[in-house]
Amino acid sequence: MTGSSDGMRGGDRRFVVQKHDASTLHYDVRLEVGDVLVSWAVPKGPSTDPRQKRLAIRVDDHGMDALTFEGVVPEGDYGAGAVLVWDTGGYRDLRADKDGTPMEEALDEGLLEVWLEGEKLRGGWALKRTDDERWLLIKMDDEAADARRNPTSTEPLSVLTGRSLDEVREEEAAGPEASRNRSEDG
Numbered sequence: 001m002t003g004s005s006d007g008m009r010g011g012d013r014r015f016v017v018q019k020h021d022a023s024t025l026h027y028d029v030r031l032e033v034g035d036v037l038v039s040w041a042v043p044k045g046p047s048t049d050p051r052q053k054r055l056a057i058r059v060d061d062h063g064m065d066a067l068t069f070e071g072v073v074p075e076g077d078y079g080a081g082a083v084l085v086w087d088t089g090g091y092r093d094l095r096a097d098k099d100g101t102p103m104e105e106a107l108d109e110g111l112l113e114v115w116l117e118g119e120k121l122r123g124g125w126a127l128k129r130t131d132d133e134r135w136l137l138i139k140m141d142d143e144a145a146d147a148r149r150n151p152t153s154t155e156p157l158s159v160l161t162g163r164s165l166d167e168v169r170e171e172e173a174a175g176p177e178a179s180r181n182r183s184e185d186g
């Protein structure tokens with residue numbers, strides 16, 4: 001394990017970005033709000049380039065267990081396919097800091113601004129609703145913005161176990177014993 005379990009750096013709430021190879025590969029961005037994870041599916045994943053606005057489809061809230069879930073969702077279940085924890089950490093609600101807007105109200109309004117302290121994703125990020133369940137995930141222009149970094153390509157592995165999606169699939173197929181041993185290796 002690395003410092004990823006230390007969510008307090010970014011605030012007292014947690015976020016996770018899962019890489020999910022379901023019918024199509026996408027990234028699930030989830031923010032702790034109350035006792036659930038408010039969630040968006042981002043087909044291309046987050047970009048650290050403020051000019052790259054990424055489509056983010058609001059999906060059902062998830063339970064807190066998704067913060068650390070890696071494995072293979074079985075065939076026949078919703079979201080069948082391999083999942084890894086691509087990034088996680090703490091976050092701060094910038095709108096609440098600025099003018100006291102509670103997160104629930106910001107969700108209704110369709111504008112969130114959060115400060116992420118993950119291993120891959122840092123700094124300010126906005127989520128803006130364009131219509132209905134369609135939102136845009138946008139990196140704010142700050143010191144963590146970087147048009148050339150492209151972390152979905154250059155940093156593809158799990159921050160919890162260092163595994164690729166192929167390794168998650170292979171170890172799941174080999175049985176729970178293999179996954180457990182691999183996780184302990186670090």
Ligand code: MN
Pocket residue numbers: 020022026027028041079
């Ligand atoms: Mn998903």
